[in-house]
Amino acid sequence: EQERLIMDAGDIARALTRVAHEILERNKGVKDLALVGIRTGGVHLAHRLAKRIQEIEQAPVPIGDLDITLYRDDLSLRKEQPVLRTTSVPFDVSDKIVVLVDDVLFTGRTIRAAMDGLMDLGRPAEIQLAVLVDRGHRQLPIKANYIGKNLPTSRDEQVQVLLEEAGEDDRVVILKS
Numbered sequence: 001e002q003e004r005l006i007m008d009a010g011d012i013a014r015a016l017t018r019v020a021h022e023i024l025e026r027n028k029g030v031k032d033l034a035l036v037g038i039r040t041g042g043v044h045l046a047h048r049l050a051k052r053i054q055e056i057e058q059a060p061v062p063i064g065d066l067d068i069t070l071y072r073d074d075l076s077l078r079k080e081q082p083v084l085r086t087t088s089v090p091f092d093v094s095d096k097i098v099v100l101v102d103d104v105l106f107t108g109r110t111i112r113a114a115m116d117g118l119m120d121l122g123r124p125a126e127i128q129l130a131v132l133v134d135r136g137h138r139q140l141p142i143k144a145n146y147i148g149k150n151l152p153t154s155r156d157e158q159v160q161v162l163l164e165e166a167g168e169d170d171r172v173v174i175l176k177s
């Protein structure tokens with residue numbers, strides 16, 4: 001199995017700093033802004049973005065998280081469906097600009113489930129999407145507003161996002177079997 005380094009710690013830090021600035025630029029500051037990370041990688045990244053946003057704007061941004069797991073039901077033995085398991089969103093999403101945050105965007109099915117889950121909680125003014133890596137292969141009309149790195153992959157490749165919060169040295173690698 002081959003492993004190729006795609007982003008090192010500095011690359012990740014700079015990408016997140018850029019994305020924090022892009023979020024603030026697009027939304028003209030933190031008013032009505034909230035971040036919702038998708039467990040587990042997306043939650044770590046949401047906290048890193050919130051820290052940067054707070055440093056830039058001197059104002060806090062609320063953070064929540066969604067736990068979306070793959071679920072295999074009897075009707076779809078071949079295809080696993082991402083379903084919302086738990087939510088921890090300690091603020092009212094109504095009228096907020098909610099930025100979903102995830103580590104890797106692939107088919108888009110997880111984000112679809114996340115949007116469904118969010119809209120069950122209230123009526124956001126807008127939902128945006130930030131991802132560290134967009135690896136392509138979308139199966140739904142979903143697109144990220146903020147992208148750390150576009151990484152064209154083949155379907156059988158696997159992207160690993162390793163983060164300090166999980167006890168690793170920060171890096172993104174691609175695995176080829």
Ligand code: 5GP
Nearest residue numbers: 104105106107108109110111158159160161
């Ligand atoms: P999707 O639902 O878009 O197919 O997949 C996105 C979700 O699955 C994300 O939460 C992401 O963490 C995970 N995922 C999909 N492909 C990869 C990958 O190649 N590497 C990693 N680390 N996660 C992936």
Ligand code: MG
Nearest residue numbers: 039040041103
């Ligand atoms: Mg994930």
